[in-house]
Structure formats: C-alpha cells, structure tokens
Amino acid sequence: MASADLLLHPVRLRIIKAFLGDRALTTSQLAAELDDVPAGSLYRHVALLTKAGVLQVVAERRVRGAVERTYTLRLLAAQIQPGEAAAMTPEQHMQAFTAYVAGMLADADRYLAFGPVDLVRDGASYRMAAMWLTDAEFAEFSRDVAAVFQPRLANAPGKGRRRRIVYTVSLPEPQPVIGGGQEPD
Numbered sequence: 001m002a003s004a005d006l007l008l009h010p011v012r013l014r015i016i017k018a019f020l021g022d023r024a025l026t027t028s029q030l031a032a033e034l035d036d037v038p039a040g041s042l043y044r045h046v047a048l049l050t051k052a053g054v055l056q057v058v059a060e061r062r063v064r065g066a067v068e069r070t071y072t073l074r075l076l077a078a079q080i081q082p083g084e085a086a087a088m089t090p091e092q093h094m095q096a097f098t099a100y101v102a103g104m105l106a107d108a109d110r111y112l113a114f115g116p117v118d119l120v121r122d123g124a125s126y127r128m129a130a131m132w133l134t135d136a137e138f139a140e141f142s143r144d145v146a147a148v149f150q151p152r153l154a155n156a157p158g159k160g161r162r163r164r165i166v167y168t169v170s171l172p173e174p175q176p177v178i179g180g181g182q183e184p185d
Contacts, residue, residue, distance in 0.1 A: 004080050004088065006052055008099040011037055012045050016054065017103065019073035021163045022156065024058055026070050046071065053077045104167050123164065130173075142170075 007013065011034075018033050019025060025033075031042055049055045054077045059070040080088075080096065088096070111117070111124065119125060133141060145168070155161065 003052075003077075003084055004092065004096055006048070006054070007078060007080060008096055009045070010099065010102065011041060012049060013099060013103050014106070015042070015045055015049060016073060016078050017107070017165065019055070019071070020165065022072070022154075023163075024070050024072045026068050028068065030071075100167075100169075107165055123162075138170075 007016065014034055014037070015030065018030055027043060027046055030046070031037070031039055034042060046055060050057065050071065054074055055071040056074055057069045058072050060067050062068075085093075111122075117124075131141070149166075157163070
C-alpha cells in the first residue's frame with residue numbers, strides 16, 4: 001500500500017495523531033482516546049500500521065492470559081516520502097490536503113466540545129498571514145521555523161505540560177504566466 005493511501009485513511013490518521021508527542025500507548029489506552037472507533041476496526045488499523053512499520057511494538061506483557069502490546073510511532077515512516085509526494089497528481093494532493101484539513105477540523109471540534117473554551121488560557125489560536133519572500137528567503141524562514149520546533153519536539157510529558165497539536169500549511173500564491181512562459185516582475 002502506498003504511504004499516502006496508508007496514512008490518509010481517517011481512522012489511521014487519528015491513530016497516528018494519538019501517538020504524536022513521543023507517546024507510548026497500548027491498544028486499550030488508544031481505544032479509550034478514540035472511543036468512537038469500534039474496537040475491531042481499531043485493532044485492524046493498528047495491525048496494518050504495525051505491519052507497514054509506522055507503529056512499532058516497544059513492550060509486551062501478559063494481562064489475564066492475553067498479550068498487551070505497547071506501541072510507539074516511527075515518525076519518519078508516518079510521513080509521505082518526498083519521492084511519492086513528487087509523483088502524486090494534483091487530484092491526489094487535493095485528497096491528501098482534504099484529509100489533513102478534515103483531521104484538523106475534527107481536532108478543533110473535539111477541543112470546542114470539551115468544555116468552556118478560553119483560547120488565551122488554553123493557548124489555542126488560528127491565524128493566517130501573508131509574506132512577500134523570495135525562494136531563498138522562504139527557505140531561510142522554513143529553517144528558522146524548524147529551529148524553533150525541533151528542540152520542543154523532544155519534550156517528554158511532564159508536570160504542567162499539555163500535549164499541543166500544531167498544524168502548519170504554507171501555500172505560494174499562484175503566479176500568472178505571461179506570453180513566452182515568463183513570470184511577471
């Protein structure tokens with residue numbers, strides 16, 4: 001199964017997101033978090049992600065005669081690889097982007113339904129901005145953002161820490177092409 005097909009299924013995408021933040025979960029813990037997903041379906045999707053190398057078993061223990069496995073996410077395997085992304089058609093990219101946005105909307109819905117909403121207290125936000133950048137300036141901006149994110153991705157759960165999901169999207173504005181295939185100045 002191509003990684004895009006594997007990763008962008010709505011239930012598998014939710015499973016992957018549950019493991020973000022360097023979490024180790026058993027299927028029982030995962031089922032408690034994804035309580036709207038039928039157990040049989042959840043187990044099938046976990047097995048498929050494990051077989052594909054996206055999840056890995058890091059511990060096993062006997063519980064009432066059954067083996068309980070603890071899984072972690074193999075982050076690199078949980079991404080559409082550059083070669084596959086380059087080979088995707090515009091329609092496939094739209095399907096992938098739609099799955100991404102649907103996941104974000106579902107997370108927002110769960111947050112908003114949880115209780116009294118206070119964006120400032122909870123550190124929740126949504127913003128949009130536009131910047132005029134050359135390709136080189138955008139590459140530098142991307143490196144700067146990665147430099148801010150990277151050390152925080154290594155944070156372990158701890159007292160006072162709350163898992164936060166950060167979504168990023170960057171889209172260039174389409175440039176009109178004038179006669180001769182040149183972009184306007």
